[in-house]
Amino acid sequence: MLLRILLLLPLTSCYQEFTVLSHLKPKISDDVQAKAVQDLLVRLIPNHANKFLIKIDKNLEENGNDVFQLQKLENGRVVITGTTGVSAATGFNHYLKYYCLGQVSWDNSNLNIPNELPDVNLTVACKDKFRYYQNVCTTSYSFVWWTWADWEKHIDWMVLNSYNLVLSFNGLEAIWKRVYNRLNLTDEEINEHFTGPAFLAWGRMGNIRGWGGPLPEHWHLRTLALQHRILDRMREFGILPVLPAFAGHVPRAFERLFPDAKLSSTPKWNKFNDTYCCPYLLEPTDPLFQTVGSMFIKELIDEFGTDHVYSCDTFNEMLPSNGSLAYLHDMGLSVYSSMTSCDSKAIWLMQAWLFIHEIGFWTEERAKALLTSVPQGRMLVLDLQSEQYPQYRRLKSYFGQPFIWCMLHDFGGTLGMFGSVETINKEVHAARTMENGTMVGTGLTPEGINQNYVVYELMSESSWRSEPIDLTDWFALYTIRRYGQNNTNAIRAWQILKDTVYNFNLLIPMRGKYVLTRRPSTRIYPWKWYDKCDLLQAWDYLLQADLRTSDSYRHDLVDLTRQVLQVSIDEYYKTVRKSFKQRKVNDFQNVSAEFLDMFLDTEKILQSDKSFLLGSWLSAAKNLALTFHEKQLYEYNARNQITLWGPNGEIVDYANKQWSGMVSEYYFERWRLFINAMNDSLINQTTFNESGVIKKIFEEVEKPFTFSRKVFPVHPSGDTIAIAQEIRSKWWNIHHCRFTREQDSYLHVTDPVVLIV
Numbered sequence: 001m002l003l004r005i006l007l008l009l010p011l012t013s014c015y016q017e018f019t020v021l022s023h024l025k026p027k028i029s030d031d032v033q034a035k036a037v038q039d040l041l042v043r044l045i046p047n048h049a050n051k052f053l054i055k056i057d058k059n060l061e062e063n064g065n066d067v068f069q070l071q072k073l074e075n076g077r078v079v080i081t082g083t084t085g086v087s088a089a090t091g092f093n094h095y096l097k098y099y100c101l102g103q104v105s106w107d108n109s110n111l112n113i114p115n116e117l118p119d120v121n122l123t124v125a126c127k128d129k130f131r132y133y134q135n136v137c138t139t140s141y142s143f144v145w146w147t148w149a150d151w152e153k154h155i156d157w158m159v160l161n162s163y164n165l166v167l168s169f170n171g172l173e174a175i176w177k178r179v180y181n182r183l184n185l186t187d188e189e190i191n192e193h194f195t196g197p198a199f200l201a202w203g204r205m206g207n208i209r210g211w212g213g214p215l216p217e218h219w220h221l222r223t224l225a226l227q228h229r230i231l232d233r234m235r236e237f238g239i240l241p242v243l244p245a246f247a248g249h250v251p252r253a254f255e256r257l258f259p260d261a262k263l264s265s266t267p268k269w270n271k272f273n274d275t276y277c278c279p280y281l282l283e284p285t286d287p288l289f290q291t292v293g294s295m296f297i298k299e300l301i302d303e304f305g306t307d308h309v310y311s312c313d314t315f316n317e318m319l320p321s322n323g324s325l326a327y328l329h330d331m332g333l334s335v336y337s338s339m340t341s342c343d344s345k346a347i348w349l350m351q352a353w354l355f356i357h358e359i360g361f362w363t364e365e366r367a368k369a370l371l372t373s374v375p376q377g378r379m380l381v382l383d384l385q386s387e388q389y390p391q392y393r394r395l396k397s398y399f400g401q402p403f404i405w406c407m408l409h410d411f412g413g414t415l416g417m418f419g420s421v422e423t424i425n426k427e428v429h430a431a432r433t434m435e436n437g438t439m440v441g442t443g444l445t446p447e448g449i450n451q452n453y454v455v456y457e458l459m460s461e462s463s464w465r466s467e468p469i470d471l472t473d474w475f476a477l478y479t480i481r482r483y484g485q486n487n488t489n490a491i492r493a494w495q496i497l498k499d500t501v502y503n504f505n506l507l508i509p510m511r512g513k514y515v516l517t518r519r520p521s522t523r524i525y526p527w528k529w530y531d532k533c534d535l536l537q538a539w540d541y542l543l544q545a546d547l548r549t550s551d552s553y554r555h556d557l558v559d560l561t562r563q564v565l566q567v568s569i570d571e572y573y574k575t576v577r578k579s580f581k582q583r584k585v586n587d588f589q590n591v592s593a594e595f596l597d598m599f600l601d602t603e604k605i606l607q608s609d610k611s612f613l614l615g616s617w618l619s620a621a622k623n624l625a626l627t628f629h630e631k632q633l634y635e636y637n638a639r640n641q642i643t644l645w646g647p648n649g650e651i652v653d654y655a656n657k658q659w660s661g662m663v664s665e666y667y668f669e670r671w672r673l674f675i676n677a678m679n680d681s682l683i684n685q686t687t688f689n690e691s692g693v694i695k696k697i698f699e700e701v702e703k704p705f706t707f708s709r710k711v712f713p714v715h716p717s718g719d720t721i722a723i724a725q726e727i728r729s730k731w732w733n734i735h736h737c738r739f740t741r742e743q744d745s746y747l748h749v750t751d752p753v754v755l756i757v
C-alpha cells in the first residue's frame, strides 16, 4: 500500500507526499463526532440507543487507518470506540449485522436488537484509508429531488457503511452564478447556460447547456441551504466532503466578454443539437483559466469551507484538443494550480473514466503526462469501474498516484438484477496487495442507486476485510439478516441468484436495457449471462419462503418477479419477431397478445411495493416547487430524464425505470402501438413502415408522456405475494423448465420458448 511503501522509501520528497495525504483528516472534535453517532442511534433504534456508548479515540489507528472496537460491559451496555465518527458508526453496523443479524438498507431495514445485547469483544482495523462514495451523476439520477429528510437518512447509511470521502454537489450553480455575475454575464447568458435540475451533472461536465432550464432563483436558495446542512452533518461524523474545482467549462457568453481567450467549443455530446450542446472549454493553459478557477474556488470555500479534496474532470467523455505530451502535462498543471491558488493543501480527485471512455487516445504515455503533471500524492485517482474495466494495471498504478478501487455497477439508475460478486470479492484484495501498488481506498461510484442492494453491501464491506470471503456463507447470512428469519427456501433462492444474475463477468457493457424498456424495434437481440431456468427456480424458492411479515422480503419478491417477467418478455419478443418475419398471422396474434399481457402483469407486481412507483419520483419533484411554473418545470425534468433524455430522445431510455406507471403509460403503450402496426401490416399484406411507426410512437406516446401532468399513486396497492403467485401460475409453463426440488436441482427440458413449431 502506498502509505507504507512511501514510509519505507528514503526519498524526502516521498515523505512529504505522505504528510500531504495525511492532512486529509476530520477537523471536528471527538466529542462532536461521538455525539453525531449517538444521535444516529437515536434516529435508528430509539428504544435501544442508550444501551450503546460511543467513544472516539484516534490513538487506535493502525498504520494511519481507521479502527473500530466493540466491547460489552458488565452492566450490559456495549461500548463502541472508533478512530472517527465514521468508524464508530461502522462498528455499530458491524454489530447490528453480525451480532444481532440485522440490516440497514436503502429502502427497508431489519433492526433486530434483542433486549439483552449479545456478547462482543472485537477490534477491526480498516484495510483502506479512504472509502469513497458517489459518481458525479448520482446527484442527478438519484438525489435530485431529495429533501433534508432523505439526505439525513442517506448520510446515516454512508457512515454505517464506512464512507469517509464523499461528494457533496448541491448549491454549486448558486456559487457559479455569483462568479458569473462578477464577470458581467447577463442573467440571460447565465440562464441559457445552466441546465434544469435533473440535468445539472452533465451541464457541470460541459456536455450540455440550458437543457431543462432555466433554474429558478428558488432552486439556488434551496440547494445552498441544503448543502450547508449536508456538509455540517458529514463533517460532524468525520466524513471529508469533496467539492468541485474549475474544470474549464464555461458559458458561451465568455466569447463576448473575453474575445481574446482561448475558447473552443466542447464536442457534440450524444445527439444534442447546437441549442443545447457544446458550451465552451477554456484552455487550461490560458491565463484566464487561473482567474476564473481561483474566483470559483474562493467563492466556494468562503461559502462552504473546505476539506481540501476537489473533484475535477476536464475531459469527461471528450477528447483534448492536442495530444502532445507537453500540452497534456501543462494542462494538468494548470488545472491543479487553480486549486492550489486558494488552497495550498488541495488534492485533485480525478475520475479515471476518460482512460476507459477514450481509451484509444489515452495511451500509457499520454496518461502518464497528465497523471504526473502534479506532484505525487497530490492527485487521488478514482479507478471508476474497477469491477469491469480496471485501468490501474494498464496504467501502472497511475504512475505512482494513489488510487481508489471503485465499483460503478449501475448506469442511469436502471433496474434489472445484475452484479459481479465474485469479481469484487477477489479483485479488491488482489489490487491491494499488488506489487508496487498505490491503492489507498475502495469506493462506490454508481450513476444511480436504489437497485441491487446486495452488491453494494458486499462491496462496502470489502474495505474492512483482509481476504476474500466465502460467498456462499455470506449470501446465506445476508438472507437471514435481511429478512430477519432463517428460512431454507429463501437462502436457496439467494444462492442461485449469487451464481447467476449476480455473477456477471463479461466485458460487454451493461446498460439496463431490455425489450421491456427499449424503444420498440424488429432488430433487438436480447441476451443474458445466466440460465433462465435457474432464475425461475430462485423465484420459485423465494415464493415458497413466504416471509410476508418482512418488508424486504416483499420488496425482493417484487424485484425477482419483475426480473422473471423482464426475461419472459425478452424471450417472447423473439417469438413475436419470428412469427412476424414468417408472416404467420395467427401465431403472431396469439403470441403478441400474450407478450403485451406480460407488460400488464409487470405493472401489477410493481404497483404492489413502494420502491417501484413512478408516483414517488414525480411527487418528490413537484414537492420542491414553490410556484406553478416551477412545478411544471420540475415535473417535466423528472419525466424527461427517465424517458427521452433530451427534447428529441437524444439519449432515449438511458435512465429507464422499471416502475409502476412507467410500464403502463410508456413501455406498454409503445409496444402496443408497434404490435398493432405489425398486425395491420400482416393483415393488409403491406410492408411494415418501421420508421414511420417509431415516429408515431414518439409523437403519440413518448413526447406526450414527458409533458403530461397525470398524477400517479405514491402508495402501493395489491398484495405482492398473491400477485406473484398469480403470475407464477399464469406464465410458469411457457418456460418449459422442470425442477426436482428434493435435490435442489432441475431438469432443463427445452431452451427457448417453443410456441411456434
Ligand SMILES: *[C@@H]1O[C@H](CO)[C@@H](O)[C@H](O)[C@H]1NC(C)=O
Residues within 6 Å of the ligand: 121, 122
Ligand atoms: C478482548 O479481546 C482481547 C484481544 O483478543 C483480549 O486480550 C481481552 O482479554 C478480551 N477482553 C475480554 C474482557 O474478554
Ligand SMILES: *[C@@H]1O[C@H](CO)[C@@H](O)[C@H](O)[C@H]1NC(C)=O
Residues within 6 Å of the ligand: 182, 183, 184
Ligand atoms: C464588469 O463591468 C464593470 C462595469 O462595467 C467593470 O468595471 C468590470 O471591470 C467588469 N468586470 C470584468 C471581469 O470584466
Ligand SMILES: *[C@@H]1O[C@H](CO)[C@@H](O)[C@H](O)[C@H]1NC(C)=O
Residues within 6 Å of the ligand: 273, 274, 275, 276, 647, 648
Ligand atoms: C434543437 O432542438 C430543439 C428542440 O427540438 C429546437 O427547438 C431547436 O431549434 C434545435 N436547434 C437547432 C440549432 O437545430
Ligand SMILES: *[C@@H]1O[C@H](CO)[C@@H](O)[C@H](O)[C@H]1NC(C)=O
Residues within 6 Å of the ligand: 322, 323, 324, 326, 327, 330
Ligand atoms: C500542442 O501543444 C504543444 C505543446 O504545448 C504545442 O507545441 C503544439 O503546437 C500544439 N499543437 C497544436 C496543433 O496546437
Ligand SMILES: *[C@@H]1O[C@H](CO)[C@@H](O)[C@H](O)[C@H]1NC(C)=O
Residues within 6 Å of the ligand: 435, 436
Ligand atoms: C516494483 O518496484 C521495484 C523498485 O522500483 C522494481 O524493481 C520492480 O520491478 C517493480 N515491480 C513491478 C511489478 O513493477
Ligand SMILES: *[C@@H]1O[C@H](CO)[C@@H](O)[C@H](O)[C@H]1NC(C)=O
Residues within 6 Å of the ligand: 480, 486
Ligand atoms: C439456520 O438454520 C440452519 C438449520 O436449518 C442452521 O444450521 C443454521 O445455523 C441457522 N443459522 C443461523 C444464523 O441461525
Ligand SMILES: *[C@@H]1O[C@H](CO)[C@@H](O)[C@H](O)[C@H]1NC(C)=O
Residues within 6 Å of the ligand: 590, 591, 593, 755
Ligand atoms: C396460443 O397458443 C398456445 C399454444 O400454441 C395455446 O395454448 C393458447 O391458447 C393460444 N392462445 C391464444 C390467445 O390463442
Ligand SMILES: *[C@@H]1O[C@H](CO)[C@@H](O)[C@H](O)[C@H]1NC(C)=O
Residues within 6 Å of the ligand: 588, 589, 592, 593, 675, 676, 679, 680, 683
Ligand atoms: C390484430 O388485428 C385483428 C383484426 O383487427 C384483431 O382482432 C387483433 O386483436 C389484433 N391483434 C393484435 C395483437 O393487435
Ligand SMILES: *[C@@H]1O[C@H](CO)[C@@H](O)[C@H](O)[C@H]1NC(C)=O
Residues within 6 Å of the ligand: 680, 681, 683, 684, 686
Ligand atoms: C390495415 O388494416 C386495418 C384493419 O386491420 C385498418 O384499420 C388500417 O387502416 C389498414 N392500414 C393500412 C395502412 O392499410
Ligand SMILES: *[C@@H]1O[C@H](CO)[C@@H](O)[C@H](O)[C@H]1NC(C)=O
Residues within 6 Å of the ligand: 689, 691, 692, 693, 695
Ligand atoms: C413511413 O412513414 C413515414 C412517416 O409517417 C412517411 O413519411 C414515409 O413516407 C413512410 N414510408 C413509406 C415507405 O411508406
